[in-house]
Amino acid sequence: MSGEPNVIGEILVTSRSLAEYQAMFGLSDADLRASILDCPAGAAGFVAEINSRGGDALACDPVYAERDPAETTALALSDIDRANQYLRSHADQYAWTFFTDPDHHRQSRSEAARRFGTDIAAHPARYIAAALPSLPFADASFDLVLSSHFLFSYADRFDLNFHLRAILELIRVSRREVRIFPLTPMGAPHTYRELPALIDSLTNAGITTAIKDVDYEFQRFGTQMLVCTREVMTD
Numbered sequence: 702m703s704g705e706p707n708v709i710g711e712i713l714v715t716s717r718s719l720a721e722y723q724a725m726f727g728l729s730d731a732d733l734r735a736s737i738l739d740c741p742a743g744a745a746g747f748v749a750e751i752n753s754r755g756g757d758a759l760a761c762d763p764v765y766a767e768r769d770p771a772e773t774t775a776l777a778l779s780d781i782d783r784a785n786q787y788l789r790s791h792a793d794q795y796a797w798t799f800f801t802d803p804d805h806h807r808q809s810r811s812e813a814a815r816r817f818g819t820d821i822a823a824h825p826a827r828y829i830a831a832a833l834p835s836l837p838f839a840d841a842s843f844d845l846v847l848s849s850h851f852l853f854s855y856a857d858r859f860d861l862n863f864h865l866r867a868i869l870e871l872i873r874v875s876r877r878e879v880r881i882f883p884l885t886p887m888g889a890p891h892t893y894r895e896l897p898a899l900i901d902s903l904t905n906a907g908i909t910t911a912i913k914d915v916d917y918e919f920q921r922f923g924t925q926m927l928v929c930t931r932e933v934m935t936d
């Protein structure tokens with residue numbers, strides 16, 4: 702495996718807002734009008750907020766198969782506490798710009814979790830149970846696929862081959878573009894060590910990649926996303 706330490710325990714089921722997604726992925730107004738897959742979405746409020754603005758976004762995550770909406774929301778709220786305790790005791794690993802302090806983090810994430818909980822109960826079809834590296838969607842189903850805080854973040858337990866298969870699957874279901882953020886394993890002061898090998902394999906598979914800076918930093922050094930594109934599909 703990667704040699705990265707497991708700093709957090711079980712994979713967190715996190716709750717981020719549309720504002721946080723916009724910053725993490727550098728989303729433009731045109732991006733927000735695209736059909737979007739959030740994979741994995743966890744208990745983010747992103748899909749709820751996009752759809753309430755008239756947009757078209759779908760969430761997928763394996764947790765939706767394991768728990769019902771109320772249980773998923775309860776897990777998300779308890780994971781906000783778990784993450785909040787971690788960042789209070791490792792405050793030097795975080796930049797306090799997007800969030801002013803740990804209380805602000807808890808408040809923002811709790812609002813997103815509540816928005817998620819209301820939306821998944823009202824619109825369960827927007828929340829698809831699925832796990833990488835195999836998604837239940839046809840080829841080229843979404844204009845834009847977003848993937849945050851799963852790939853690279855948990856490099857302590859998922860190897861290079863898993864990352865490659867997962868990204869190829871995200872690309873398969875996208876029509877245009879996949880964005881992955883951040884490039885840093887959790888708790889690590891460096892980018893994913895296998896990134897050059899991964900990019901080589903993607904290039905060999907005909908995928909164009911670019912590493913782009915974004916105007917967001919929470920986990921220190923996590924200021925870049927990987928953008929993967931392939932030739933535009935024609936009908």
Ligand SMILES: C[S@@+](CC[C@H](N)C(=O)[O-])C[C@H]1O[C@@H](n2cnc3c(N)ncnc32)[C@H](O)[C@@H]1O
Pocket residue numbers: 712713714715716717740741742743744745762763764831832833834848849850851
């Ligand atoms: C930290 S959350 C990320 C949620 C959101 N994208 C964000 O940035 O906050 C990580 C998610 O990965 C999900 N997960 C775990 N194993 C997975 C797999 N094999 N494929 C896809 N998602 C997985 C977990 O259920 C969890 O909700």
